[in-house]
Amino acid sequence: MMLEQVTKVHDESRQGEAFAPQPAVDQTYHKKFYIESYGCQMNFNDSEIVASIMNQEGFGATRNYEEADLILLNTCSIREKAEQTVRKRLQEFRKLKQSNPGMLVGVLGCMAERLKAKLLEEEKLVDLVVGPDAYRTLPALVEEAETGQKAVNVLLSREETYADINPIRLDSNGVTAFVSIMRGCNNMCTSCLVPFTRGWDRCRDPYSVIQEAAALFNNGYREVTLLGQNVDSYYWVGVSPESAQEETITFASLLEKVAQINPLLRVRFSTSHPKDITDEVLHTMAKYENICNYIHLPVQSGSTRVLQLMNRTYTREWYMKKVTRIREILPDCGLSTDIITGFCTETEEDHQDTMSMMEFAKYDLAYMFFYSERPGTLAARRYQDDVPEDVKKRRLAQVVELHRRQALESMQKDLGKTFKVLVEGTSKRSENDLFGRNDQNKVIVFPRGNYEKGQYVQVKVVDCTAATLIGKVV
Numbered sequence: 001m002m003l004e005q006v007t008k009v010h011d012e013s014r015q016g017e018a019f020a021p022q023p024a025v026d027q028t029y030h031k032k033f034y035i036e037s038y039g040c041q042m043n044f045n046d047s048e049i050v051a052s053i054m055n056q057e058g059f060g061a062t063r064n065y066e067e068a069d070l071i072l073l074n075t076c077s078i079r080e081k082a083e084q085t086v087r088k089r090l091q092e093f094r095k096l097k098q099s100n101p102g103m104l105v106g107v108l109g110c111m112a113e114r115l116k117a118k119l120l121e122e123e124k125l126v127d128l129v130v131g132p133d134a135y136r137t138l139p140a141l142v143e144e145a146e147t148g149q150k151a152v153n154v155l156l157s158r159e160e161t162y163a164d165i166n167p168i169r170l171d172s173n174g175v176t177a178f179v180s181i182m183r184g185c186n187n188m189c190t191s192c193l194v195p196f197t198r199g200w201d202r203c204r205d206p207y208s209v210i211q212e213a214a215a216l217f218n219n220g221y222r223e224v225t226l227l228g229q230n231v232d233s234y235y236w237v238g239v240s241p242e243s244a245q246e247e248t249i250t251f252a253s254l255l256e257k258v259a260q261i262n263p264l265l266r267v268r269f270s271t272s273h274p275k276d277i278t279d280e281v282l283h284t285m286a287k288y289e290n291i292c293n294y295i296h297l298p299v300q301s302g303s304t305r306v307l308q309l310m311n312r313t314y315t316r317e318w319y320m321k322k323v324t325r326i327r328e329i330l331p332d333c334g335l336s337t338d339i340i341t342g343f344c345t346e347t348e349e350d351h352q353d354t355m356s357m358m359e360f361a362k363y364d365l366a367y368m369f370f371y372s373e374r375p376g377t378l379a380a381r382r383y384q385d386d387v388p389e390d391v392k393k394r395r396l397a398q399v400v401e402l403h404r405r406q407a408l409e410s411m412q413k414d415l416g417k418t419f420k421v422l423v424e425g426t427s428k429r430s431e432n433d434l435f436g437r438n439d440q441n442k443v444i445v446f447p448r449g450n451y452e453k454g455q456y457v458q459v460k461v462v463d464c465t466a467a468t469l470i471g472k473v474v
Helices: 041-056 080-099 110-114 116-122 135-146 194-198 206-218 251-259 279-287 304-310 316-329 348-361 378-382 389-412
Strands: 031-037 059-061 070-075 104-109 128-130 151-153 176-180 223-227 235-239 246-250 266-270 294-296 334-341 365-370 418-426 433-437 443-447 456-464 469-473
Touching: 031 041, 041 059, 041 070, 041 104, 041 135, 041 176, 041 223, 070 080, 070 110, 080 104, 104 110, 104 135, 110 116, 110 194, 116 128, 128 135, 135 151, 176 206, 206 223, 206 251, 223 251, 246 251, 251 266, 251 279, 279 316, 304 316, 304 348, 316 348, 334 348, 334 389, 348 389, 365 389, 389 456, 418 443, 418 469, 443 456
Parallel strands: 031 059, 031 070, 070 104, 104 128, 128 151, 176 223, 223 266, 294 334, 334 365, 443 469
Antiparallel strands: 235 246, 418 433, 418 456, 433 443, 456 469
C-alpha cells in the first residue's frame, strides 16, 4: 500500500484535503476540464497523465470548476474517510449540474473500479467512471457521456504503464516532480485494495523513466521522486538501446541510472516494502550524494501476530533488523512509516508492541490511521472487524502522541546543524520566508534573501517545531 496523501500546493508539510489547482487555461482550447486528486502520490501522477491525454483532445485545464465542461475526481479507496470526502464532493457537483446540465462529472481511480455501479446507477452522482488502467479511453468515454449515455471502463491491464505519455505537471512548483516507474502491486496485504483496483505490478521501460527525468532536469526541475506501489520490486528485462544486448534492470540499477543524469538532480523514491528493499539499494544510496537519505518503510503494526494477519510477510524481529541495517549503511537516513491501530483482533499487548516498535525505530515522520474495513479486501472476507471504534481511536491517540514527542526530539537533534536545502518556494506562513527540504526530507524555513526556487543553499538550523526546522542561510 502506498503512502496515502492528500495535498495542497504551497503547503510545506504537503498535507491538506485535495489537489485541485490547475495551470492557466490556454484560450485556444474549446473546452475546459477541472480535476481534483485524493489519496497516494500515484493518483497525483495519474492526474498529470490524464491532463496530458485531455490536452491532446482539445481540453484546457481550469482552476474554476464552475466554468468547467468536465469535472474529474481522481479517487482513493484505501481509507473510508477518503471515500466519504469524495462522495460529499460529488453531491456538491450534482447541485452545480442543475444550473449547468451540459457539464459532465467523472470519477477516476480506485473508487471508480470499486463502486462503479453504485456511483452510476444507484446514486446517479456521475456521468462516467474510468479505472486506473483505462485513461487512454477517456476522450471516447467523454464523447459517449455527452450523448446522455453512462460511460464506464474499469478494465485492468497487465501491460499499461503510460510510459509514452508526457505528464502535464499540474500547478507544479517547477522544482519537484513525480516520475512513475511501475504500476500495480503483487503483495496481497489483507487490508489493502490496491491489487484489486490497480492490478498486478508491471514495470515501465527504464529508458523511458530516464528520458522523462532528464527532460525534467533540462526544464529546470531539480528533484524527482520515483513512484511505485512497491518500488523495490522493480525488475525489467529487455534489450538495452545502448548496447543492443539483453539486460536486467533492478531498482538499485535504475536508481543509479537516474542519479547519473546530473549531480544537481535530487532523487527520492516511494514506497518501499520492508521485505524487498535490499543492501544493493542502500549501498547505491550511500554511493550518490544526490540520492536523498530518506526511506518510507511502512511497518503497519509492531506485533508479529498482527503482521501475519495482515499478510505483511515479515516479523517484528525481521523488520527491526532491516531498520538496523539501514542505520548501519546510512547512519543519517531519515525514516518514515505507516501505522494502523485497531486491526482485527488487535489486543492491548499487540498495541504495546507497536508502541515499542516506534520507540525502537524513532521515526522522523509517520502516517497514522485507525483501521477501517474496506469491502472487497481479504481482511473483510477472512476476519471480523472486532476492535471497538473507541478503542481504535484511543490507541491511535496514543500512537500520535508518542510520535509527536519523537518528531520534536528528532527535530531538536538537528539544532546547530547545517544542511543543503533545495528551495521549493515561498513559505505558507510568510512571504518573507522560503522553504525547502533537506536530505532527510525535513522541511526547513529560512529568510528569503535573494534566493530563488530551484537553488541549493546551505542552511543552519537555529530553531524548530515538531514539524518544521527554522534556519538561516550560511
